[in-house]
Amino acid sequence: MKRILTTTFALMLLASIASADGGRGGPPGGGPEFGGGNAIVGGNGTLFITRTTIDTGTRTSSTTVTAISPAGSTLWTATLSTRGGLRLSGSNLISVSETRASDGTVTSTLTALSTATGAVAWTRTISGDVMGLEPFSGGTYVIVVTPATTTGGTATRSITALDNSGNVLWTITA
Numbered sequence: 001m002k003r004i005l006t007t008t009f010a011l012m013l014l015a016s017i018a019s020a021d022g023g024r025g026g027p028p029g030g031g032p033e034f035g036g037g038n039a040i041v042g043g044n045g046t047l048f049i050t051r052t053t054i055d056t057g058t059r060t061s062s063t064t065v066t067a068i069s070p071a072g073s074t075l076w077t078a079t080l081s082t083r084g085g086l087r088l089s090g091s092n093l094i095s096v097s098e099t100r101a102s103d104g105t106v107t108s109t110l111t112a113l114s115t116a117t118g119a120v121a122w123t124r125t126i127s128g129d130v131m132g133l134e135p136f137s138g139g140t141y142v143i144v145v146t147p148a149t150t151t152g153g154t155a156t157r158s159i160t161a162l163d164n165s166g167n168v169l170w171t172i173t174a
Helices: 002-019
Strands: 037-041 047-055 060-068 074-080 087-089 092-100 106-114 120-127 129-136 139-146 156-163 168-173
Touching: 074 106, 087 129, 087 139, 092 129, 106 129, 106 139, 120 139
Parallel strands: none
Antiparallel strands: 037 047, 047 060, 060 074, 087 092, 092 106, 106 120, 129 139, 139 156, 156 168
């Protein structure tokens, strides 16, 4: 009985911390979180805990995601090569990783994990730096900044709407 109360208290504490940002699964402002970790509570009470580690030698990072049921059991664990921070959108947890070329070109890769299984549901590559992910009922809005390609040039901002399967619905310059 004592263990059940301790586990229940720990889960309630984590859920309280996760809901402090409005239950959106990321820091205020909508940007991906950098650093240690985060907690996201799904609509059915499943808790998704992230832990990001950085290899200081190779300067690479990975994020481990653990899904915990409302009863306190581990449902699944998955590891992503990402900078941390996930956004819950529909039945997916979406992460962002980016590659910066020597010429300043930025390419971002979105990876969606199924909240049910932890398996990769889809990936989508987008030119530019993803500055925010905003879920909506049919998918996710991706706010992207593309750096200028020339000295003194102007960066551009766009918004891409993805459906819950990762397909592009539309893109506009904003």
